[in-house]
Every structure is written in C-alpha cells, then in structure tokens.
Amino acid sequence: MLRSDRSFRVLRRAVGTIGAGALITLSTTPCAVADGSGAGLVLGTIAPINGVQPGNTFEAPVTFGSPGTQALEKVWLRYTVTQGLDYADVPSNCVRWDIGSYDELPARSQMTCEFDQAVEPGVVYAPEKLTLKALDRALYDDLDVAVGDYDFGPDEGAHGPVRGTAPAAKLVERPGSVLTGSSSGNPGYAEARVRVNSVNTADYQVSGARLEGRVGDTVDLQVKFTNAGPAWVLVEPGPPVPTRVLIKIPSGTTAVKAPGCKKPAAGTYDCFIAQGWVEEGQVNTYSFKLKIDKAVAGAKGSVALIAESRPYDVNKANDKADILLDVEGSGSTGGSGSAGGSGSTGGGGTTGGSGTTGSSSATGSSGSASTTGGDLAATGSGPALPLAGTAAAVVAAGAGTVLLVRRRAARR
Incomplete structure (x- = not known):
C-alpha cells in the first residue's frame, strides 16, 4: 500500500x-x-x-x-x-x-x-x-x-x-x-x-438556583445543563439537538464574572456545547459572580434550553428553571417558583471561582462562547438556531x- x-x-x-x-x-x-x-x-x-x-x-x-x-x-x-x-x-x-x-x-x-x-x-x-x-x-x-x-x-x-x-x-x-x-x-x-x-431517549435538563444577599454583595451563581440519558446523542449528522443554553440573570444584578458565552443582550448569556456529541451523564456547569446592585421587586432570572426539535427528549418539564434572588433587608424576593436546584450564596467580598467549569463526564465540554448571531428571546424559549448559523458552524468544523x-x- x-x-x-x-x-x-x-x-x-x-x-x-x-x-x-x-x-x-x-x-x-x-x-x-x-x-x-x-x-x-x-x-x-x-x-x-x-x-x-x-x-x-x-x-x-x-x-x-x-x-x-x-x-x-x-x-x-x-x-x-x-x-x-x-x-x-x-x-x-x-x-x-x-x-x-x-x-x-x-x-x-x-x-x-x-x-x-x-x-x-x-x-x-x-x-x-x-x-x-x-x-x-x-x-x-x-x-x-x-x-x-x-x-x-x-x-x-x-x-x-x-x-x-x-x-x-x-x-x-x-x-x-x-x-x-x-x-x-x-x-x-x-x-x-x-x-x-x-x-x-435522552433527557436533556437544566437546573437553576436560589440566591441570597444584600445590596452591594457579590454572590456565586452556578446553573447546569445535564444529559440524564440513558442515550448519548451524536449531533452531526442527524436530527437537530439543543446545543445551546440561554441564561438570564435576575434584574438588579450585574455579572462581574461570567462564563465564555455570547452575550446577545444585557444580562443574557447564550452558551453552547462545543463538541459534536453529548455523552449520557454529561454535566456542563456555567459559573457566574453576580453583584447585587439594587433590590428589584419580583426579580428573577432563568436558565433554559433553546427551543429546538428533540424527538428523543420526551420530558419537557425540566427544560427550564428559575434563578431566584432574595435581597435581605428589603423585603424583595425573586418569587416562589422552583429553581430546579440550589445555587451557592455569598456575602460581600466573596471570591469563589468563576467562569465555566468542565463537564463531569470524561469527554463532555464546558460552556463556551456561541459562534452564532441573531437576537434571542429573553425568556430562554426563543427561536431555533438560524439555519445559516448552523451551516456556517458545520462548514467551519469541517474545514x-x-x-x-x-x-x-x-x-x-
């Protein structure tokens, strides 16, 4: 040969x-x-x-x-x-x-x-x-x-x-x-x-958090994407899968540190899974440091999977979760809805880790900046990934x- x-x-x-x-x-x-x-x-x-x-x-x-x-x-x-x-x-x-x-x-x-x-x-x-x-x-x-x-x-x-x-x-x-x-x-x-x-089937799900602090405090926020399985998902070629997670932080807060995700609007972060497949049991953690600038009545954020066709994901109830914020001493609370998980809290001067952490699976990827453009709905249930953006990503990956x-x- x-x-x-x-x-x-x-x-x-x-x-x-x-x-x-x-x-x-x-x-x-x-x-x-x-x-x-x-x-x-x-x-x-x-x-x-x-x-x-x-x-x-x-x-x-x-x-x-x-x-x-x-x-x-x-x-x-x-x-x-x-x-x-x-x-x-x-x-x-x-x-x-x-x-x-x-x-x-x-x-x-x-x-x-x-x-x-x-x-x-x-x-x-x-x-x-x-x-x-x-x-x-x-x-x-x-x-x-x-x-x-x-x-x-x-x-x-x-x-x-x-x-x-x-x-x-x-x-x-x-x-x-x-x-x-x-x-x-x-x-x-x-x-x-x-x-x-x-x-x-493969159960894609997200988890939110409940945060507490005073005006002026910096608190840690961690939200997660998980493929609870039992199947792994090979992305390309094949049916479309949700490779993006949209995170909206509560009003009245500023992200002083955030994962390397695209920021399509103030307080909104569009994160995606980098490789062309998702392992069963894979967990992607997205870590922020939020400064509480002011108390806003009813303020809460969210984490959600982008609304794309996922015929294998039959459980849609866990595709979105709240990020709740309780501001101490002001009577303001982010609401009583389920946060889909608990986030860590911190007082003023907190210096915990930030940025995106790696996946808990051997081959999972961490959240990273999206390469696609376009406006997204602030609720996290916005439009599917534009076709042109998908094609550009595939061509870039192929090259x-x-x-x-x-x-x-x-x-x-």
Missing part, C-alpha cells in the same frame, strides 16, 4: 464526518461497479437502519464484489462503529481495536476480518456471522464499512488489537446479484457509512477537521 493512498483514505473519512451528504452509503441493491479494468472492489448501498432496540443484536446487509477480470486471493473487511454500538462476537479471523476521541470525532471501535478465500469477478458476496448489537446508550450511531484487497490496518489512535475467539466468519455468495453503479475511485479499496437509529487530517497525512 502506498502511503499516499492511505493518506487519501484518512482524509476522505474525516471529510465524511462533516455531513451525510458527502458519504457513500450501503444497500441491499446490487453492488457498485468499478471502471471495468483490472481488479476492483465495490460496496452495495442500503438505507439507514431504523428501529433498533437497545440490547438487541442486528446484522447490516453488507454486500460487495469485484467487477474486474481477475480473482482476488483474499480480502479484508472492516466495521467501525460509534460508541452506542458494539459487536455481538468477534470471530477468530478478526481483530478488534478501540479508538478514543480525537479531531472532533467521538470514541469508536473497529473490527477487521481477514477472509482467506477467493473473490471471483462478477460475483456478489456477503459476510457471515458479523453481528452487531445496540448498547443501552444507543440512539444515533454510525456504522462505517470498508473492504480492501490488502490489510489497511486500524485507524489512527487505535488501541489493541484483541484477537477474536468466536467461530471464524466466512463470505457467502449472493447468486443472481448483478454488479452495477460506480466505485470509490480506488480499485483496491471501497468504503461506506450508514446511520443506525435506535429507539431510545478544521480537513486541515488536521491533512497535517496527519503530511507526516505520513
């Missing part, structure tokens, strides 16, 4: 993570065809796999073939799955690799199988005994399949390998199938990706990923 070939494939895989439209997919329809000269390998295509139940196993209808004129002595087939999926068994002719998160890609695992059997030209084959399973955390996951006439090895950052112990997997012929279509452009390698959608992979390719 030439290094330039592998660099090209790594680059193509990274670019593919930007959006589903840039990906070749898998199908039960006849395999794609190469240019007809020499040996080649192509994959069939399928629609996204839907309705998978967490805890259940399933098989992806993967098919491939060689449209060339010469038989291949052996082939290698690799499955790569994101962290909501796993392998029911690892056959003895396969090895498993685990890959941590890097370059804005979530953690995943790979299984590469070597098939020491001839692949005849014009014949469609399917792997046998390569069964996947959906974990309790499964919701939106990606399955990447690659086939090659050489051992292309694991992805960068892989740990392992661990040799399988289950009975060896085999290739079986699919009589009557015809090779049609187009290939990936690399005659000895083909790759495709498909989205696997599981039937699961960064390509540059990182190009640098890796250059080092090879």
